[in-house]
Every structure is written in C-alpha cells, then in structure tokens.
Amino acid sequence: MIEVIRKKNKKKVAEEAAKIVLQEIKKKQNLVLGLATGRTMIPFYNALVKLKKNEKISFTNVRTFNLDEYVGLGEKDKKSFRHFMEEYFFSKVDLKKENINFLDGKTKNFKKECLRYENKIKKSGGIDLQILGIGRNRHIAFNEPGSSIKSRTRKVRLPEETRKVNFGSLKNAPKFALTVGISTILNSRKILLLAFGKEKKKAVQNSLQGKISSKMPASFLRLHKNVIFVVDETVMNN
Ligand code: GLP
Numbered sequence: 739m740i741e742v743i744r745k746k747n748k749k750k751v752a753e754e755a756a757k758i759v760l761q762e763i764k765k766k767q768n769l770v771l772g773l774a775t776g777r778t779m780i781p782f783y784n785a786l787v788k789l790k791k792n793e794k795i796s797f798t799n800v801r802t803f804n805l806d807e808y809v810g811l812g813e814k815d816k817k818s819f820r821h822f823m824e825e826y827f828f829s830k831v832d833l834k835k836e837n838i839n840f841l842d843g844k845t846k847n848f849k850k851e852c853l854r855y856e857n858k859i860k861k862s863g864g865i866d867l868q869i870l871g872i873g874r875n876r877h878i879a880f881n882e883p884g885s886s887i888k889s890r891t892r893k894v895r896l897p898e899e900t901r902k903v904n905f906g907s908l909k910n911a912p913k914f915a916l917t918v919g920i921s922t923i924l925n926s927r928k929i930l931l932l933a934f935g936k937e938k939k940k941a942v943q944n945s946l947q948g949k950i951s952s953k954m955p956a957s958f959l960r961l962h963k964n965v966i967f968v969v970d971e972t973v974m975n976n
Contacts (some may be wrong), residue, residue: 740946740965746969749818752781755869755932755968756789762867762928768799770859772868772923773827774879775819776904778932779871783826787818790831796817797833801862803855805870805879805923807843809893809914817905817912818843822886841891841916852891852916859922868926872933876941877900885955889919920958929962934970942973 745751763769773779786910790797804819811818820840828838840857845851859865870878877883878895893916898908905911923929933942945956946967959965 740960740967742946742974743966743968744974745968745970748781749785750933751932751968751970752785753789755782756785758930758966758968759786759867759869760789760793760795763795763797763800766800766866767796768865770862770866771800771802771821771924772865772870772918773802773804774869775806775822776871778934778938779869780826781950782932783830783871787827787830797831799837800833801837802833803839803859803862803865803918804841806915806917807841808912809848809916810912812842812844813957817910820933837871845896845916848864848893848916849962852893855891855916855918855924859918863890865926868923868928868929870923870931870959872931872938872941872956873900874903874937874941876945876956878920878923878931878956878959880915881911881920881923881955883953883955885920885952887920887924887952887958887961890922891918920955920974924958926962927964929959929965931956931959931965931967932969933967933973936972938969939973939975942967942969 807819813820842851882897901911944954950957
C-alpha cells in the first residue's frame, strides 16, 4: 500500500518532502540517500536547503547516490544531471565530496561502470531513503515503459518523448542514459515520490490504481512496503 500525502501546492509538497528527509537524517546521521533530478526537484532542494539551515542539521555523514546520468555528459556539461545537482543542492550543503556518488556518463565501459555503482550501493549498506520524481509516461529514474521489474543499473535508450520533454527538442538531446534499475529502486528501505501539476495527474493516478505492469514502471512501487507519494491537489483531483 502506498501512503499518499496530499498538499495544497508544489511549495507545500516540497516542504513536506524536505521535512521527511530531515526526520530520517535525525534518526540516522549517516543516512544513504538516493537523489533525483528534474524540474520537480528544484523546489524540493530549495526547501531542503532552507529547512536544514533553520534546524541546523548536518549532512557531513550523509551519503548520496543519484539515480541517473546522460551518456556522454560530464560534470562540466550544463545539461548533465551532475551539473544540476551541483547547482541546486551539492554547492549549498555540507555534504562531503567523497560521499557523493554518481554514474559516470563519460565512461567508456558501460557495463563496468554500472556494476561499480551497484556494488558501491551494496557496500554502503543499501539506500535508506530514495527520492523519486515521475515521468509523464510513468517512468521512474530512466526506467521507461517496457523496463523489467528485475532491471538493475544499465545503459538505456531514451524514447523520443522523454528526450523532447527534458530538452524541449530532439536536437542536442542525448539518446542514451545510465540509470539504476527498477529492482535497484525497490531494494531501497523507504521511497518518497514527489509529484505536482496537471501534467503528472494521469501518471500518478495510473501508478496508484492501474494494472501493475512494465508498461507503467511507477506501478511497480505498489509492490514495496514503505512508499510515500507526496502530491498536490491537482494531481489527486478527479
Ligand atoms: C527525468 C528523470 C527522472 C524524473 C523525471 C521527471 O527524466 N530521469 O528521474 O523523475 O524525468 O522530471 P520532471 O520533474 O522534470 O517532470
């Protein structure tokens, strides 16, 4: 069963999610935190940075693993997820550089890189809290429709739809990405998905009530025991 927390607007969604993250860090200072990118995450990181300052909580022992990265893009590329994270979050908190984990989009050996990431997650004790957004086509991370429930970290081809949504047009949009798998995500102890706005309404409602199937990767979250969706009223309205 997925617990759904309804909030008035995106600001409240972001604040609620930030509160939940800080509660977990209070319980476990060296929390292993799975992080996501995307427009949804911008108000969330803003809220987390603000709340962290007010509550004077330290991130020094927190370890992070991001979900995905575009193939061919590195830290310095403005379009990379690594760059996004630096801009909205990493540069604003006291995380230790060595505790930040990312898939290397510039690797020459995809298999080896994906295996390294899986092993690093395992070695850290597994993800305690995974933050997720959701794609309009129900993808989670870059597990697009058709992804298996058994999928682990791997290289994937991005559908045109996702490339267009993320980059505005297909021109200059990377064709491939590295992403953790559905199975990697379901291994997390707790999962927190954020969604707001009418573009996400169908995706969220289908994931909560539709058939559990690889056609809607987010529907697999219903098989996990500890999932919270924090959403706004637009998403839940009929
Ligand atoms: C991206 C990311 C996902 C994210 C999703 C939604 O492609 N790979 O992790 O959840 O798309 O993004 P947005 O929040 O911009 O709608």
